[in-house]
Amino acid sequence: MAESRLIEARSLARSFKTKGGTVEAVRGVDFEVRAGEIVGLLGPNGAGKTTTLRMLTTLLEPTSGGARVAGYDLQSQPREVRRRIGYVAQVGAAPSAGTLVGEELVTQARLQGLSKADARARLVKVAPELSLDGLERRALQELSGGQRRRFDVALGLMHTPQLVFLDEPTTGLDPQSRANLWEHIRRLRDEDGVTILLTTHYLDEADALADRLLVMDDGRIVADDTSEALKARISGDVIVLSVGDGADPGSVEAVVREAVGVRKLHRGDGGLNITVDKGAVAVAPILRALDAAAIEVEGVAVSRPTLDDVFLTLTGRSLREGEAPAPTPEPLAS
Ligand SMILES: Nc1ncnc2c1ncn2[C@@H]1O[C@H](COP(=O)(O)OP(=O)(O)OP(=O)(O)O)[C@@H](O)[C@H]1O
């Protein structure tokens, strides 16, 4: 059923002509997003995430390829698409002085074609969903970073879209505000059935929030799967094994290789690092084989790979630089 797919991107591409030459921002990506999913578009700075979102929200013409979004063709039916989607841009636009939260939400809804009464009714529903109730009469520039970002999300929801695009919804927020916004985003899906495509370069965010990940690098989608499946497929689990001082490292390695299918093996600080497909399954045969060879085991631990390991395997680079920022103190009211 075509209805169950809210996004179908086909060879979607965009390049930019600049003084320094042509920038291939998005190099022909194919992917789908199904109704009710939260999909994370994960990638480092400059990967092409925002460009992809701007194309899917009709804000930017593709150079080639296209997409169906919310059941309509992006290029020939942009108005139908726009009516059904919400978009929260990467950085909130600077508010004009004195704009009130509630007023701005109602104004935006009216710009989308809602009547005054419908816009007000929608405000009464959306404000509590984003914990903005009680803040309707506050000026926008008085909001904290977290409140401001929740306001941005509310703005994208006022016309009851089926599909919402969030571009780095939590960048710059402290850990508590990030977790709080994650909860709101999850609730939008769970309670209102809103489908969500969000970009992030935070691995923990992708892991915690998204049902499925599109990993993007240099204009390409290099992986498309659940976080768990990506970890299992690409990195394997690592068993860290330490043995008694008397044991010869070479023969320990030989015994391990004989006992289970080893993907990778190297000597680390904590002991022998053994990469296998399924750590929990491999531990018992390894221990039995070492016991049979009379090699004394002092410790064994299994660790699951992280999304960063996945990214490193896929692209040869680390995403760690994009890890969550240290909490910054709230600025004092001036
Ligand atoms: N209007 C433009 N003109 C020229 N180049 C552009 C333009 N917009 C984007 N680019 C380039 O396209 C590439 C992809 O940019 P994009 O904003 O999509 O990345 P991103 O994945 O959203 O990165 P970030 O995580 O930093 O937001 C970058 O190399 C960027 O410099």
Ligand SMILES: [Mg+2]
């Ligand atoms: Mg971006």
